[in-house]
Ligand SMILES: NC(=O)C1=CN([C@@H]2O[C@H](COP(=O)(O)OP(=O)(O)OC[C@H]3O[C@@H](n4cnc5c(N)ncnc54)[C@H](OP(=O)(O)O)[C@@H]3O)[C@@H](O)[C@H]2O)C=CC1
């Protein structure tokens with residue numbers, strides 16, 4: 001029987017990342033868990049080892065700290081057993097843009113974008129050389145909806161979506177599968193951490209249902225998975241509308257509406 005690849009999951013101490021850890025362990029994958037809270041990861045790892053007989057390593061790291069991030073990058077570069085990266089660690093930020101301290105904004109951008117792209121960059125050359133591997137990036141529907149008023153958080157998630165689509169375009173022909181997962185509101189600690197009472201939000205998905213649906217998309221090798229979206233045709237229409245603009249972009253002259261103003 002072929003050996004299953006190990007899975008490195010960031011933000012694996014709780015929430016969506018811990019649930020991915022549970023589901024991949026049930027499938028028989030060895031794991032590398034990454035987050036700041038070592039005690040929580042040890043508790044989770046002990047359960048996953050006992051229940052599933054898998055190997056679970058723990059890498060304590062604050063992904064906003066360059067030294068910690070470099071250690072995770074090194075693990076991704078050097079450990080040839082890792083065949084799946086789940087770029088999940090992320091956070092939100094309380095308040096509106098004019099109230100958010102810029103240092104908090106910068107930390108958010110570092111965690112939600114810089115860490116994601118650096119970890120993908122660490123692993124991609126090895127996956128390309130092997131002609132296989134998978135990168136799962138957790139984005140958010142908020143990245144499609146500036147109207148939600150979560151501007152910086154949403155911008156980081158739009159970045160993750162674009163990054164995933166671009167990486168899929170570049171790497172799929174080389175055998176590497178890239179999936180962007182766009183959850184909507186899901187019951188995890190992210191809300192409390194950002195000072196929001198999740199019980200005030202309508203239509204919150206349970207985390208197990210979210211990850212199980214995302215894994216259906218993963219098994220189907222979908223490039224984009226939006227678990228709560230009832231009509232998949234709406235996403236296809238959105239993509240088609242975007243692609244219809246592409247031939248119009250290469251013009252030597254400004255469009256008629258901008259001339260002779
Ligand atoms: N829940 C939701 O409604 C939605 C969530 N998402 C996205 O899903 C992903 C997971 O979020 P979710 O599970 O809900 O959130 P949680 O707050 O429940 O979990 C976040 C995870 O990220 C880790 N983490 C946070 N900061 C850092 C850091 N600086 N360095 C390393 N790890 C860190 C946390 O661990 P620790 O504190 O131990 O470091 C934790 O394991 C995020 O990218 C989020 O944006 C997208 C759409 C909806």
Ligand SMILES: N[C@@H](C=O)C(=O)O
Nearest residue numbers: 092140142184185190
């Ligand atoms: N985590 C949520 C926003 O704060 C989301 O992405 O829906």
